[in-house]
Amino acid sequence: MSGPRPVVISGPSGAGKSTLLKKLLKDYKGVFGFSVSHTTRDPRPGEVDGKDYHFTNRKAMQEDIDKGEFIETDEFSGNLYGTSKSAVQDVRAKGLICILDVDIAGVRHIKETNLDPIYISIQPPSIEVLEERLRGRATETEEKIQSRLEEARTDMEECNEPGLFDIVIVNSDLDEAYEKLQSVLKEFEKNVISVMSR
Ligand SMILES: Nc1ncnc2c1ncn2[C@@H]1O[C@H](COP(=O)(O)OP(=O)(O)OP(=O)(O)O)[C@@H](O)[C@H]1O
Numbered sequence: 001m002s003g004p005r006p007v008v009i010s011g012p013s014g015a016g017k018s019t020l021l022k023k024l025l026k027d028y029k030g031v032f033g034f035s036v037s038h039t040t041r042d043p044r045p046g047e048v049d050g051k052d053y054h055f056t057n058r059k060a061m062q063e064d065i066d067k068g069e070f071i072e073t074d075e076f077s078g079n080l081y082g083t084s085k086s087a088v089q090d091v092r093a094k095g096l097i098c099i100l101d102v103d104i105a106g107v108r109h110i111k112e113t114n115l116d117p118i119y120i121s122i123q124p125p126s127i128e129v130l131e132e133r134l135r136g137r138a139t140e141t142e143e144k145i146q147s148r149l150e151e152a153r154t155d156m157e158e159c160n161e162p163g164l165f166d167i168v169i170v171n172s173d174l175d176e177a178y179e180k181l182q183s184v185l186k187e188f189e190k191n192v193i194s195v196m197s198r
């Protein structure tokens, strides 16, 4: 694919990916665009269909998967998630750098495609802090918190696997993590340095 390299952001649920991405997308309007994933989970209060996710059901999503409309999909904590080809194309058609937020299985699936993105993992400082953040967000049932923590343990172990990520950013202090994210993007996306530095 031509154009600037997309950016894949991954990391445990609750590590702070959306918080960092929302800030980046707001601060760099006209530079980055978000690939809106599909999911079968219910919307959280404040989430907007078509902006945060394309909220769907399993039958409809499976039909679209069978038609070959997805780059990658994964089952995460009891729900299906996936990146459609059109989600990425829509962003790229606008000339924006496409940002994808996917779990670690999604990272592995994308590695088998020709997308050729930059891979960034956002990690929490510890599983205890992650649990506090997930509980503090107050969006999950106890059962879902436990399932997300289980997925997180695997993610935290696997994120340092050689060659899997270009960079792992530990999100302890939000401002520091955001600084690091910006500097990593400026380094990798040399063609947009001037735009980002304005
Ligand atoms: N550095 C930080 N310090 C303290 N709290 C943080 C920090 N970063 C994020 N948070 C808070 O942690 C919670 C989880 O953050 P966020 O929703 O961005 O995580 P996420 O990685 O996008 O999770 P998910 O994958 O489930 O969407 C939010 O309530 C957010 O405000």
Ligand SMILES: Nc1nc2c(ncn2[C@@H]2O[C@H](COP(=O)(O)O)[C@@H](O)[C@H]2O)c(=O)[nH]1
Residues within 6 Å of the ligand: 010, 011, 012, 013, 037, 038, 041, 072, 073, 074, 076, 081, 082, 083, 101, 102, 103, 104, 105, 106, 107
């Ligand atoms: N493989 C994919 N994973 C995705 C996609 N969109 C989001 N995600 C990941 O799901 C979990 C949970 O997200 P939440 O919004 O329910 O908290 C998180 O790790 C996301 O990164 C996708 O299209 N493909």
